[in-house]
Amino acid sequence: MAHTPARLLRLLSLLQTPREWPGSELARRLEVSPRTVRRDIDRLREIGYPVEATQGAAGGYRLVAGRAMPPLLLEDEEAVAVALGLRAVVNDAIEGMDEASAGALAKLEQVLPARLRHRVASLHAATVPLTPGDGPTIDPGLLTQIAAAISGRERLRLAYRSGQGDESERVVEPHRLVTAGRRWYLLAHDRGRGDWRTFRLDRILAARPAGARFTPRPPPQGGAAAYVASRLYSLAPTYGAVARVDAPAEEVARRLGPAVEVEPHDAGRCRIRMHTDTLEWLAFRLALLGSDFEVEEPPELIEHLRRLGARISHAAGAAARPTRPPAM
Amino acid sequence: MAHTPARLLRLLSLLQTPREWPGSELARRLEVSPRTVRRDIDRLREIGYPVEATQGAAGGYRLVAGRAMPPLLLEDEEAVAVALGLRAVVNDAIEGMDEASAGALAKLEQVLPARLRHRVASLHAATVPLTPGDGPTIDPGLLTQIAAAISGRERLRLAYRSGQGDESERVVEPHRLVTAGRRWYLLAHDRGRGDWRTFRLDRILAARPAGARFTPRPPPQGGAAAYVASRLYSLAPTYGAVARVDAPAEEVARRLGPAVEVEPHDAGRCRIRMHTDTLEWLAFRLALLGSDFEVEEPPELIEHLRRLGARISHAAGAAARPTRPPAM
DNA sequence: GCAACTAGGTCGGTTACCGACCTAGTTCGG
DNA sequence: CCGAACTAGGTCGGTAACCGACCTAGTTGC
Numbered sequence: 001m002a003h004t005p006a007r008l009l010r011l012l013s014l015l016q017t018p019r020e021w022p023g024s025e026l027a028r029r030l031e032v033s034p035r036t037v038r039r040d041i042d043r044l045r046e047i048g049y050p051v052e053a054t055q056g057a058a059g060g061y062r063l064v065a066g067r068a069m070p071p072l073l074l075e076d077e078e079a080v081a082v083a084l085g086l087r088a089v090v091n092d093a094i095e096g097m098d099e100a101s102a103g104a105l106a107k108l109e110q111v112l113p114a115r116l117r118h119r120v121a122s123l124h125a126a127t128v129p130l131t132p133g134d135g136p137t138i139d140p141g142l143l144t145q146i147a148a149a150i151s152g153r154e155r156l157r158l159a160y161r162s163g164q165g166d167e168s169e170r171v172v173e174p175h176r177l178v179t180a181g182r183r184w185y186l187l188a189h190d191r192g193r194g195d196w197r198t199f200r201l202d203r204i205l206a207a208r209p210a211g212a213r214f215t216p217r218p219p220p221q222g223g224a225a226a227y228v229a230s231r232l233y234s235l236a237p238t239y240g241a242v243a244r245v246d247a248p249a250e251e252v253a254r255r256l257g258p259a260v261e262v263e264p265h266d267a268g269r270c271r272i273r274m275h276t277d278t279l280e281w282l283a284f285r286l287a288l289l290g291s292d293f294e295v296e297e298p299p300e301l302i303e304h305l306r307r308l309g310a311r312i313s314h315a316a317g318a319a320a321r322p323t324r325p326p327a328m
Numbered sequence: 329m330a331h332t333p334a335r336l337l338r339l340l341s342l343l344q345t346p347r348e349w350p351g352s353e354l355a356r357r358l359e360v361s362p363r364t365v366r367r368d369i370d371r372l373r374e375i376g377y378p379v380e381a382t383q384g385a386a387g388g389y390r391l392v393a394g395r396a397m398p399p400l401l402l403e404d405e406e407a408v409a410v411a412l413g414l415r416a417v418v419n420d421a422i423e424g425m426d427e428a429s430a431g432a433l434a435k436l437e438q439v440l441p442a443r444l445r446h447r448v449a450s451l452h453a454a455t456v457p458l459t460p461g462d463g464p465t466i467d468p469g470l471l472t473q474i475a476a477a478i479s480g481r482e483r484l485r486l487a488y489r490s491g492q493g494d495e496s497e498r499v500v501e502p503h504r505l506v507t508a509g510r511r512w513y514l515l516a517h518d519r520g521r522g523d524w525r526t527f528r529l530d531r532i533l534a535a536r537p538a539g540a541r542f543t544p545r546p547p548p549q550g551g552a553a554a555y556v557a558s559r560l561y562s563l564a565p566t567y568g569a570v571a572r573v574d575a576p577a578e579e580v581a582r583r584l585g586p587a588v589e590v591e592p593h594d595a596g597r598c599r600i601r602m603h604t605d606t607l608e609w610l611a612f613r614l615a616l617l618g619s620d621f622e623v624e625e626p627p628e629l630i631e632h633l634r635r636l637g638a639r640i641s642h643a644a645g646a647a648a649r650p651t652r653p654p655a656m
Numbered sequence: 657g658c659a660a661c662t663a664g665g666t667c668g669g670t671t672a673c674c675g676a677c678c679t680a681g682t683t684c685g686g
Numbered sequence: 687c688c689g690a691a692c693t694a695g696g697t698c699g700g701t702a703a704c705c706g707a708c709c710t711a712g713t714t715g716c
Contacts, residue, residue, distance in 0.1 A: 004672085004704070005333040006375045009399060018434045018472070019480030022661065033706050038663070047334045049439075056714025058541075059661045063439055069407045070439050071337060071399030077428030078435070079397045084425065085413025094412065094455060100405030101413070106346045107406070111377075111391055111398050126586050127422060144346070152347030213386075243643070258454050284616070286643065287636070293643050305644035308615070313637030315571070315614065315621050316630045332673070332703085350692070361675050366694070384683025385691045662713075672703070682693075 007032065011040050012063070013073035015051060020060030076116055083108055083120045084127070087140050093179035095259070099147075102177050105140060106147040138184055138201055143177075145207055146186055150174045155191070155210040161203050172197070173214045178228045182281065185228050189217060196220045198228050239298050241282050244271050247291035255289060279304040335360065339368050340391070341401035343379060348388030404444055411436055411448045412455070415468050421507035423587070427475075430505050433468060434475040466512055466529055471505075473535055474514055478502045483519070483538040489531050500525070501542045504552040510609065515552045517545060524548045526559050567626050569610050572599050575619035583617060607632045 007030050014021060014029065023041075027034040041051050041061060050066040053059060063070065074082060086105040089097065112120070124140075149156045158170045172188035175196075179185070184201035196219075220227045245252050249270035253262040261273040276282050283304050286293055295302050335358050342349060342357060351369075355362040369379050369389060378394040381387060391398065402410060414433040417425065440448070452468075477484045486498045500516035503524075507513070512529035548555045573580050577598035581590040589601040604610050611632050614621055623630050 003375075005336045005371060008333045009375070012399070016435050016439065017479055018438050018476030019482075024661085035664095035707080036705060039704080042664090043333060047337070053662055054714090055662050055712080057660045058715070059713080061662085065439050065441050065445070067441055069402050069404065069441065069444070071340070071401045072410075072436065072439075073399045074397050074432060074435070075428070076397065077425070078432035081417055081425050081429035081432045082400075082410055082414060084422065085415075085417040085429070086410060087413075088416040088420070089409055089413040092416070092455065094451060097405070097409050097412065097451065100403070101409035104402060104406035104409045107344050107402070108400065110346050111344065111393050111400075113393050113395055113397065116397070117393070123422060123425065127420065148346035151345055154347075280618075283640075287615075287640055288612070292639055295643050302644045305640050309637050309639075309641030309644060311620055311637075312611075312615055312633050312640060315623050316633035316637055352692085363676080363695095364674060367673080370695090381693055382683090383681080383693050386684070387682080387692045389693085657716105659716085660714085663711080665710080666708090668705100668707100670703105670705080672701105674699105674701085676699100677697085679696080680694080682691100684689105684691085686688095686690105 008040055008043060009071075009073070011037070012044065012049065012070060015044075015061060015063040016070070016073055018062075020054065020058075020062050022060045026061070076113075079108070079112060080116050080119050080123065083112060083116075084123060087120075087124055090140060090143060090184075091137055093138075093182045093184060095179055098177050098179040098184070102143050102147040103151070106144040106151075109140070109144045110148070142201065142204060142207060143184065146174055146201070147177065149207075149209060150176065153213050153216060155214055156188070156207050157210040158199065158207050159205040160199055161205055163200075163203070167205070170197075171210050172199075173217070175216070175219060177201075178225050180225075180229060182276070182278075187219075187228055196227065198231050239276060239279065239282065239300060241274050241276070241298060241301055242271065242296045243286060243293050244269060244296065245286075245289060245291055245293040247289065252289065252291075256285065283308055336368055336371060337399075337401065339365070340372065340377070340398060343372075343389060343391040344398070344401055346390075348382065348386075348390050350388045354389070404441075407436070407440060408444050408447050408451065411440060411444075412451060415448075415452055418468060418471060418512075419465055421466075421510045421512060423507055426505050426507040426512070430471050430475040431479065434472040434479075437468070437472045438476070470529065470532060470535060471512070474502055474529070474532075475505060477535075477537060478504065481541050481544060483542055484516070484535050485538040486527065486535050487533040488527055489533060491528075491531070495533070498525075499538050500527075501545070503544070503547060505529075506553050506556045508553075508557060510604070510606075513556050515547075515556055524555065526556050567604060567607065567610065567628060569602050569604070569626060569629055570599065570624045571614060571621050572597060572624065573614075573617060573619055573621040575617065580617065580619075584613065611636055 010030060011026065014026060023034050023037050026037045030037065044051050048066060048068050049070045050064050051061050052064045053061050083105075086101060086108065089101045090105060094101070109117075146156065156172055156174050158172055159167065160170055161167045171191040173191065174186055174188045176187045177184060178187055186199045186201060186204070188197060188199060189195070190197040222230075244265060246269050248268055249262050249264040252270050252272060253260070256262065256272065256274070259274065263271050265271045274282065274285075279301055282301055286295070287308075295305060338358060339354065342354060351362050351365050354365045358365065372379050376394060376396050377398045378392050379389050380392045381389050411433075414429060414436065417429045418433060422429070437445075474484065476482075484500055484502050486500060487495065488498055489495045499519040501519065502514055502516045504515045505512060506515055514527045514529060514532070516525060516527060517523070518525045550558075572593060574597050576596055577590050577592040580598055580600060581588070584590065584600065584602070587602065590598050593599045602610065602613075607629055610629055614623070615636075623633060
């Protein structure tokens with residue numbers, strides 16, 4: 001039995017089960033003497049994973065939270081759950097979590113056994129996209145590929161369709177992934193253009209490694225996120241929406257999240273400002289509030305809401321008042 | 329240097345980065361000779377984690393997908409992303425993934441360092457709940473506690489509020505977690521009643537371990553999921569909704585997921601049937617379709633949609649026709 | 657007070673581990 | 687077509703880790 005390290009991993013795996021393990025049972029499972037188990041536990045503690053022991057008759061060992069993340073040893077099903085979860089996070093595009101979630105997904109997808117990969121794909125397909133319209137859902141495969149190229153410092157060959165619909169092929173040095181307003185952007189140095197460019201991920205048709213490694217160059221003025229943000233508002237057609245909501249400011253702020261400005265208006269009412277580039281998304285966020293509201297700007301959103309309201313009223317009215325057909 | 333196992337973990341961590349590592353650099357990082365790195369890699373392969381090597385000048389090592397899940401070694405940020413993702417999965421309550429996602433979350437929360445726990449909590453709070461109204465969001469703490477009790481075979485003391493609003497305290501032997509229709513249920517043996525009971529998780533006010541361990545008893549007739557399902561429809565007030573949608577059956581089925589029955593009606597239209605116990609959820613799902621639809625049943629849903637439609641039209645109409653102030 | 661735990665010291669035999677050195681085979685770029 | 691930069695792996699000898707066996711001490715719950 002030359003398997004000291006393997007045994008430590010198995011021990012770690014056992015200890016991660018949220019229950020207490022008596023040393024004797026650990027010894028039985030690992031097929032070593034109880035003394036060796038105690039030594040193994042010492043080793044784990046030495047490495048930095050705090051194993052806590054409750055003494056006494058019904059005592060036992062278990063792994064508790066320490067300073068560093070221990071390696072997560074997941075069962076098959078659990079790994080699938082984690083993969084699904086990361087895909088959800090990626091679709092939510094939580095600001096500040098962009099690279100971390102992409103990185104975690106890339107790590108996981110890299111080592112996910114094939115049979116689990118299939119299960120993830122089918123469950124993901126069966127999962128209901130909660131985005132309205134044909135919202136920006138991201139292809140996880142593309143995301144992990146780009147994340148891998150960034151950390152591996154590999155050039156990428158992108159097939160890209162611009163906002164105007166022109167397709168082009170670029171060779172880029174990928175630098176960072178950034179999320180802004182539920183969209184993913186790749187900040188990269190375009191070899192052909194000789195300058196920094198941002199690419200919207202849902203407009204990248206295909207990406208494949210272009211072979212050569214590159215040495216990273218200093219990011220553009222002000223850092224990646226700032227650069228992307230500066231390009232965003234100047235290029236993309238975004239809507240700034242203003243609305244009044246018949247609900248207390250703090251409750252609205254809590255329900256809409258930090259990306260929305262909320263200012264109190266008068267007792268029990270407030271005014272909000274938010275930015276986005278998909279009207280559907282805006283409309284649903286507002287409708288989800290559960291309070292009455294009035295949109296002041298932009299006219300496109302008002303028009304969209306009018307259509308949505310008509311559709312919903314129609315859905316209800318058709319059965320309720322069959323004698324007066326709704327105007328559509 | 330007694331650090332062989334620790335080094336193996338670090339090596340595993342390096343290899344999980346989606347890039348290729350030349351042996352020489354691994355040796356430098358791990359502060360051992362290249363020969364030892366090769367031996368370590370052999371060890372990993374022996375344990376069952378397939379390390380692939382590309383030969384030649386620009387070659388290197390990297391971890392690839394094998395038969396078993398290797399331990400995931402996550403950076404701090406990545407662990408936060410995984411935690412957020414699992415919470416999302418738990419809220420989605422994907423059928424078949426119930427216990428696995430709860431188990432993974434329990435494992436992670438058990439070992440998540442305190443500083444990361446805080447970040448998860450604040451980001452989770454900042455995240456916008458996509459459920460309409462005061463939908464059934466699950467407290468992850470409660471969920472992990474129950475998952476831990478199940479796998480640890482520990483009795484639980486529950487403070488429970490029944491559907492009628494009666495509060496009671498029960499001591500139960502938790503058996504399984506089951507999801508059905510976006511809700512979580514605990515199947516447990518009620519010590520006081522001497523029989524199996526199902527508890528809706530969002531009605532459990534508090535749970536704490538009741539000390540003693542128990543030996544698991546055989547589940548009720550037909551298995552846990554079947555038992556919960558049989559109780560569900562007989563007890564809970566659920567709505568069966570029927571609607572006609574002006575869109576092709578297959579597209580609607582794709583967008584609504586497998587939990588909804590879709591049957592073709594005529595060219596480009598279909599009829600759907602779905603079950604749920606929250607009207608908001610139903611209305612939201614239908615409105616999200618992006619197609620015209622008409623609800624046939626139930627009357628409560630029609631009423632709800634009428635109010636929703638009025639609210640949205642009001643939001644649009646107020647600014648569009650400023651000469652006619654809306655009734656407030 | 658006994659049973660069932662954790663905790664840890666000591667000893668001796670075994671063997672795993674490591675670095676150094678060397679050979680073989682592959683791939684890529686010039 | 688050769689050399690550079692890799693992976694791959696054999697051998698050797700000294701060192702240190704590892705393990706089981708045995709024993710003592712302290713804690714907790716029944």
